Amino acid sequence: MTDQAQAAIVAEGLTKSFPGVRAVDHSSFDVRSGEIFGLVGPDGAGKTTTLRMLAGIMPPDEGTASVGGFDVVHDPEGAKHHLSYMPQRFGLYEDLTVDENIRFYGDLFGVRKTDREERSAQLLQAAGMREFRKRLAGKLSGGMKQKLGLVCALTHRPKVILLDEPTTGVDPVSRRDFWRILYELASEGVAILTSTAYLDEAERCHRVALLHQGKLLFCDTPANLKAKLGKGVLSVTSSDPRGSRDQLEHAAGISSLVLTGDGLHVVVDDAGRRIPEFEARLKDAHIPFDAIQQVTPTIEDLFIDAVSSGSGASLHA
Amino acid sequence: MSFTRFLAVARKEVVQILRDTRSLIIVVIMPVILVLLFGYGVSLDLKGLPIFVYDRDGSQQSQDLLKRFQASAYFDIVRVVNDYPALTRALDDGHARMGIVVPWDFSERLHDGGPVQVQALVDGTDDNTANVLIGYAQAVVQGYSSDLQLDWLRNHDQPAQPASVSVETRTWYNEDLESSAFIVPGVLALVMSVIGAFLTSLTIAREWERGTMEQLISTPVTSLEIMLGKLAPYFAIGMFDVIVCALIAIYWFQVPFRGSFLTLLISSAMFLVVVLALGFFISVIAGSQLAASQIALLITFLPAFLLSGFLFSIEQMPVVLQWITRILPARYYVSVLKKIFLKGTPAALLYADLVPLTVFALVLAVLATRAFHKRLA
Numbered sequence: 001m002t003d004q005a006q007a008a009i010v011a012e013g014l015t016k017s018f019p020g021v022r023a024v025d026h027s028s029f030d031v032r033s034g035e036i037f038g039l040v041g042p043d044g045a046g047k048t049t050t051l052r053m054l055a056g057i058m059p060p061d062e063g064t065a066s067v068g069g070f071d072v073v074h075d076p077e078g079a080k081h082h083l084s085y086m087p088q089r090f091g092l093y094e095d096l097t098v099d100e101n102i103r104f105y106g107d108l109f110g111v112r113k114t115d116r117e118e119r120s121a122q123l124l125q126a127a128g129m130r131e132f133r134k135r136l137a138g139k140l141s142g143g144m145k146q147k148l149g150l151v152c153a154l155t156h157r158p159k160v161i162l163l164d165e166p167t168t169g170v171d172p173v174s175r176r177d178f179w180r181i182l183y184e185l186a187s188e189g190v191a192i193l194t195s196t197a198y199l200d201e202a203e204r205c206h207r208v209a210l211l212h213q214g215k216l217l218f219c220d221t222p223a224n225l226k227a228k229l230g231k232g233v234l235s236v237t238s239s240d241p242r243g244s245r246d247q248l249e250h251a252a253g254i255s256s257l258v259l260t261g262d263g264l265h266v267v268v269d270d271a272g273r274r275i276p277e278f279e280a281r282l283k284d285a286h287i288p289f290d291a292i293q294q295v296t297p298t299i300e301d302l303f304i305d306a307v308s309s310g311s312g313a314s315l316h317a
Numbered sequence: 318m319s320f321t322r323f324l325a326v327a328r329k330e331v332v333q334i335l336r337d338t339r340s341l342i343i344v345v346i347m348p349v350i351l352v353l354l355f356g357y358g359v360s361l362d363l364k365g366l367p368i369f370v371y372d373r374d375g376s377q378q379s380q381d382l383l384k385r386f387q388a389s390a391y392f393d394i395v396r397v398v399n400d401y402p403a404l405t406r407a408l409d410d411g412h413a414r415m416g417i418v419v420p421w422d423f424s425e426r427l428h429d430g431g432p433v434q435v436q437a438l439v440d441g442t443d444d445n446t447a448n449v450l451i452g453y454a455q456a457v458v459q460g461y462s463s464d465l466q467l468d469w470l471r472n473h474d475q476p477a478q479p480a481s482v483s484v485e486t487r488t489w490y491n492e493d494l495e496s497s498a499f500i501v502p503g504v505l506a507l508v509m510s511v512i513g514a515f516l517t518s519l520t521i522a523r524e525w526e527r528g529t530m531e532q533l534i535s536t537p538v539t540s541l542e543i544m545l546g547k548l549a550p551y552f553a554i555g556m557f558d559v560i561v562c563a564l565i566a567i568y569w570f571q572v573p574f575r576g577s578f579l580t581l582l583i584s585s586a587m588f589l590v591v592v593l594a595l596g597f598f599i600s601v602i603a604g605s606q607l608a609a610s611q612i613a614l615l616i617t618f619l620p621a622f623l624l625s626g627f628l629f630s631i632e633q634m635p636v637v638l639q640w641i642t643r644i645l646p647a648r649y650y651v652s653v654l655k656k657i658f659l660k661g662t663p664a665a666l667l668y669a670d671l672v673p674l675t676v677f678a679l680v681l682a683v684l685a686t687r688a689f690h691k692r693l694a
Contacts, residue, residue, distance in 0.1 A: 055535045058693045076691075080537045091532025095336045096329065107325030108536040149532075 008191030038205030094138025109156035143174025232271025326546025513592025575661025
């Protein structure tokens with residue numbers, strides 16, 4: 001990716017409110033062609049609303065957005081020829097077969113029969129779904145449904161793809177197929193904007209934007225974001241995670257702390273200095289623990305740190 | 318407007334109808350059932366009404382009178398009883414609609430030339446039937462009475478031809494006064510209302526409910542293409558059902574068909590546009606399938622059933638209701654149907670019905686096109 005790469009999606013100050021809640025609050029970002037861009041955040045962070053506005057099916061209250069060079073706010077119908085949107089809830093017809101769904105969406109996008117057959121054969125192959133062409137979509141597994149959604153979304157070779165939590169409830173094998181197809185598309189120059197509630201999945205994106213309560217906290221490559229932590233992430237393995245938390249919560253040098261299954265993840269200012277301090281503190285309090293180690297930060301650490309410190313303060317205003 | 322996209326939506330809708338058993342039943346079986354149901358089940362003719370008789374006289378004359386009741390097609394003497402309680406019981410439990418009591422001095426009084434009265438006890442729970450019964454009974458007794466007078470005059474060498482005036486009636490259009498001829502054509506309006514408004518009211522609401530609408534509106538398909546594509550299959554089905562129902566009416570129930578089939582098709586097409594547009598409009602505003610189907614039944618099926626003149630004559634309704642019927646498209650269609658079937662009125666003389674129908678079709682079509690937006694709320 002170069003800086004000259006054309007921005008396929010540009011969002012500027014996108015804002016949308018629903019009664020009692022500002023779903024998206026002055027959100028600005030851009031996605032280049034050939035880039036996989038992840039919108040990360042918990043439920044209610046504004047991911048779906050952002051995608052709907054970009055798909056041209058929900059007008060924003062404020063702000064502008066262009067998709068594939070078209071102004072989606074003022075000319076949503078023009079943009080729709082060049083984009084594909086996969087809603088979070090399965091949007092295909094369960095009483096139609098795999099082939100019938102593909103044909104339906106192919107026709108809506110004006111794909112010629114020969115193109116459609118060639119393209120869908122190739123996509124179904126990649127999705128591992130060749131033998132299911134005559135099956136009703138409703139009879140497919142969750143993962144198959146999502147892959148079919150992707151196939152339907154891709155037959156017209158869109159420049160931009162908008163995916164809303166595409167791998168939620170998808171088995172690991174289908175998930176791998178799914179991401180392989182996404183990388184393949186990105187290499188062909190398609191801009192992909194995908195939302196996810198899985199932070200581990202966010203690390204597969206070229207760039208991610210962290211959303212929390214409608215606000216875009218920051219956006220960068222996963223590596224840069226991790227570097228921004230600058231500090232260290234410590235993993236405390238303990239049979240009494242809650243006890244450890246109570247002890248360490250108010251210790252010096254902690255910027256955030258989160259319970260994990262078998263202990264705690266703690267973001268600290270200086271790993272080398274804090275490890276012995278924490279060990280001493282837990283020993284004094286007779287909290288059992290196995291080890292305190294420095295680990296590679298994940299987006300999850302980053303997210304929690306961002307939400308609980310600094311930028312998080314204004315979120316509760 | 319892209320023909321490919323229109324066709325894609327229409328084809329999809331057809332496949333969905335074919336795979337949905339409930340829709341198929343409504344589309345194919347229901348119209349036939351409705352026609353048969355109304356053709357056979359609903360008869361406004363009163364024939365063979367069960368009556369009990371209590372002949373307290375038991376004379377030749379009283380038997381003559383009662384034979385006349387038996388001879389009338391309207392009555393069926395199901396039992397002869399010997400006391401009042403038996404008669405009351407029969408009326409109470411509904412075995413008889415009327416009881417005729419001939420007084421013990423019937424023949425005696427007749428012989429004396431004095432006035433004689435025959436008692437008729439009538440079940441008045443259904444006032445309409447009761448009135449008709451009384452009318453028929455009076456006619457039978459009157460017939461008997463005037464024959465007696467003529468006989469008397471003849472036997473006493475009086476002028477045998479007393480001046481008498483009678484009305485010779487000739488019924489036009491429905492010569493046999495068969496109620497099936499009156500009802501069956503109107504069933505078409507009922508069928509159209511169900512097919513048109515009820516089924517189409519589900520189409521848009523279903524897409525919202527199943528979550529398919531969100532993806533559909535993110536494609537370049539236009540709202541007009543969605544509307545026309547969804548309605549076209551139902552239009553075809555509606556026209557098919559019109560033809561099936563008309564054929565059953567004509568060949569099975571022997572309802573006279575005197576007008577032109579083309580006029581029938583054109584006016585049916587017009588009414589279909591009205592109900593389809595209405596159904597689509599309801600579907601857009603209702604949001605859920607349940608709400609949509611209830612609204613559709615409430616504003617199309619019920620008025621078509623009760624206020625269109627299909628079963629109950631509009632002229633006999635209270636004035637306020639008569640006014641309300643003017644805003645019901647079904648009223649005009651039923652009127653056209655009866656005229657085409659029974660009178661054979663040429664299209665040119667149907668303007669009083671066809672003009673309002675066309676206006677409804679246009680207004681509702683425009684309303685439906687405007688109602689649907691490719692937007693999430």
